[in-house]
Amino acid sequence: MMKIALIGPTGFVGSAVLEELLARGHAVVALARDPAKLPARGGLTVAKADVLDGAQVAEAVRGSDAVVSAFNPGWSDPALYDNFLKGTRATFDGVKAAGVKRLLVVGGAGSLYAAPGLQLVDTPEFPAQWKTGALAAREALKLIQQETSLDWTFLSPAVHLEPGERTGRYRVELDTPVMDANGPAHVSVADLAVAIADEIEKPQHIRRRFTVGY
Numbered sequence: 001m002m003k004i005a006l007i008g009p010t011g012f013v014g015s016a017v018l019e020e021l022l023a024r025g026h027a028v029v030a031l032a033r034d035p036a037k038l039p040a041r042g043g044l045t046v047a048k049a050d051v052l053d054g055a056q057v058a059e060a061v062r063g064s065d066a067v068v069s070a071f072n073p074g075w076s077d078p079a080l081y082d083n084f085l086k087g088t089r090a091t092f093d094g095v096k097a098a099g100v101k102r103l104l105v106v107g108g109a110g111s112l113y114a115a116p117g118l119q120l121v122d123t124p125e126f127p128a129q130w131k132t133g134a135l136a137a138r139e140a141l142k143l144i145q146q147e148t149s150l151d152w153t154f155l156s157p158a159v160h161l162e163p164g165e166r167t168g169r170y171r172v173e174l175d176t177p178v179m180d181a182n183g184p185a186h187v188s189v190a191d192l193a194v195a196i197a198d199e200i201e202k203p204q205h206i207r208r209r210f211t212v213g214y
Contacts, residue, residue: 057094110134178213
C-alpha cells in the first residue's frame, strides 16, 4: 500500500483515478478547495488546498509516496490557459518543497506528434474548443521536461478519451498516438486510471512522457 496525494479528485479523470487507487487499497490524500464535495470513505483523507498556491500544495502532499495531478481549472474558465500553468507551477513547487520525489501529471493529447515535428494541436483539424487547454498542457509538458529533481512522468490520454467500462487493458506509445484500424485510438477514463495506477505502482516511464489507448 502507498500513500498517494491526488490533485483534481473531483474532475472527469481525477474521480476515476480516485476510484482506482482506493480499489487497490492505497491511502489517498485528495486535495480539494471544497472538501464537502468528497464524502468520507475508507482509505480517503481530504485536505483542503488550493492548487494555485504552492504552499498549500506542499502542506497537503507532505509525507506522500507519490503525487498524481489530474488538475484542470475547467474548460469554461475564461482564464484557462493562465490558471492551468499557474496550477502546474504551484504543483511542481509544492511537491518539491514537500520533499516528494514521485510526480505523475495527466496532460493532454494535443502535444502528441501527428508527424515528425508536427504536434496534433498545430494541425488544421484540431478542434477549436479544446485548443486553449491543449496549448496549456503542451506548455506544462515543456515545464516538467525541465525538472531535474523530480521523478516525473507525463501521461497524455488517447486522442479520444471517453466514459466507459474498466477493461484493465491498454496499449502504450511514447510521443505518438496509439492507433487502431480507424486512426487514433480511444480509451475509457476508467482504463486511463488503470494506466496511471500501474505507472505509480511499477514505474516504467521515469522522466518521460507516454500515452495509452486500445
